[in-house]
Amino acid sequence: MKIVIAPDKFKGSLSAVEAAQAIARGVLHACPQASLDEIPMADGGEGTVDALVTATRGTFRTVAVTGPLGQTLDARFGLSGDGRSAFLEMAAASGLVLVPESQRDPTLTTTRGTGDLILAALDQGVDRIVLGIGGSATNDGGAGMAQAIGFRLLDVDGRDLPPGGGALVRLDQIDSTNRDPRLDHVELAVACDVTNPLCGPQGASAVYGPQKGANSSMVEQLDRNLAWLAEVIARDLGRSVADQPGAGAAGGLGAGLVAFAGGTLQPGVDLISRTIGLADRLKDADLCLTAEGSLDEQTAHGKTIAGVARSAAEYGCPVLALAGSIQPGAEALLDQGLSAYFSLCDRPMSLEDAIAHAASLLERASEQAVRAFLAGRGRA
Template sequence: MQIVVAPDKFKGSLSAVEASRAMARGLLRACPSAIVDEIPMADGGEGTVEALVTATQGSFRMIEVSGPLGESCQARFGLSGDGRTAFLEMAAASGLVLVPDSQRDPTLTTTRGTGDLIRAALDLGVDRIVLGIGGSATNDGGAGMAQAIGFRLLDADGHDLPPGGGPLDRLDRIDSSKRDRRLDQVELAVACDVTNPLCGPNGASAVYGPQKGANAVMVQQLDHNLARLAEVIARDLGRSVDDLPGAGAAGGLGAGLVAFAGGTLQRGVDLIARTVGLADRLKSADLCFTAEGSLDAQTSHGKTIAGVARTASEYGCPVLAIAGGIQPGAEVLLDQGVSAYFSLCDRPMSLDDAIAHASPLLERATEQAVRAFLAGRARP
């Protein structure tokens, strides 16, 4: 049998790479002769770089960047095995995890470090950049990123705006004369798993601002400021981003990457699947396993399990999914290519217990799922 193992991470316990290894161990106990193809997956959030580097037999790089509050920090990114594609996560340079709870203030936090990552990728001479934008600490519409790649955001007196989403109300014009022209020679694919517009009640500030430290007054201020940014972008750069689906992702970085860097917003799991060649690796597979931390009604909307199942179903490959928790609504996945799903919890246990023992639990659940599958195939 040829079996593809394509899990996402189990947040707080296993990376996608660790999950795929645990699943491979379990299925080989049930079917020692199987040919196992491990493909760690992601949807554009945390773990994207590790999954893509592993899948393409690439390598990691560390550079110094400007952190969310302007401090210097180390950020990791990846390079594909053929050296032609760079893999970046904005969270590595501009992520919420880098800002202590007491210092979270999206009027101040900046995406400049994400621009530093983009420049580092360009320095390597790549043809393509894949950038995941989940987990941001920012609400600056990509202004800091733009400044890092050569744009000047100027007030009415011709002074450069300071970092953060707060000063954007003073934006008067955008000077693109020193924009990094190497961007014109590179494809920038942005893994984006939300469709929020830039502004309004469903926009970046209203929906995601509070989790980054914004109070009600700040939300209104930031929303107004992003609207100003969109207005000046349309006038000075000729790009309309205010109603673009996904523009509100990562505090408006989705809009900024399109406007300033020529990026294209793509559904994260589909972009990752294309990058690792998931479809080609499923063509001859007899079975596919996928997994992530929780299954619920939202899993069908752009999450890894749904994306893997959608691809596998095109080739008639059965898909078995394993999750830490199974919530109401998970059954919709049975209409989207998932043949069956299982919980890794094999006894009553607390969440802390499940997280602490995720690897052996996932291993055993995979083994039992394979045994059930083989028993079904054995019937005349």
């Protein structure tokens, strides 16, 4: 009996790799003879590099980059086992977790470190870059990233703009003379799990600016600046990005990657599923187990469990989901190929208790879910 195990991380407690290992232990308690295929998953946010390196039997690299506040820090990225693909997370270089709460100011934070990561990947001679852009601290439209890969963003006096989304009001010209030519020979696939446009009420600044430290006047300023950046991009680079779905992701980095680096924005879980060959690994599976910290109405809109369920449904493979919390709206997943979902919590407990014992709870829940599945097939 073949069982595919394809969980996402449990934020604050288990990585996707650790979650897969816990599920595997539970499955083997219920079905010792099972053949297991562990596939740690992600949707473009934290854990993307770990999942892709694990799935492709790759390796990790560490490089010095410019942090969101201009500090130098070490950021990790991955290479596939065959060395042809690089896996990056913008959060490793430009993430909100890298900025102390008291210093969060998206008028100043920069994506330059994400550009440094792209250059490091190009130095490895790869053919393809997969870049997850969740968890950003920035709202600069990818301006810092653009400067790192060779663009000059100039004011009316021909001076380079300083870091941050606040400086974009002074942008007068984009000079692409020194853009790194290696970008023309590499596929840049951007894992993006939101569809926000660059500007407006649903844009980068209005929706995500406050969580990065922006007050109402900053939000208005940043929104105007991103709109102006889009105008200059259209004039100087001939690319229209303002209304592209996903352009507002990561403080407008989605737009910047398209305009400056030739990237394509793709739903994160679908991109990652293709990269690791999830569909091929589900073709002959008898059962798939997936998991993440919480199921709710948002899970059905591009999150890992929804993507895994859709892939498995194409082959008629039953999919069981395990979650620490099951919220209203989770039932929408049943219309996307999910067979059933189960809570990890087998007794009343606090959130802290659930996080502390996540591995053992996941192990026990997976065992019981598989026993129920086998009983239904008359094989218990």
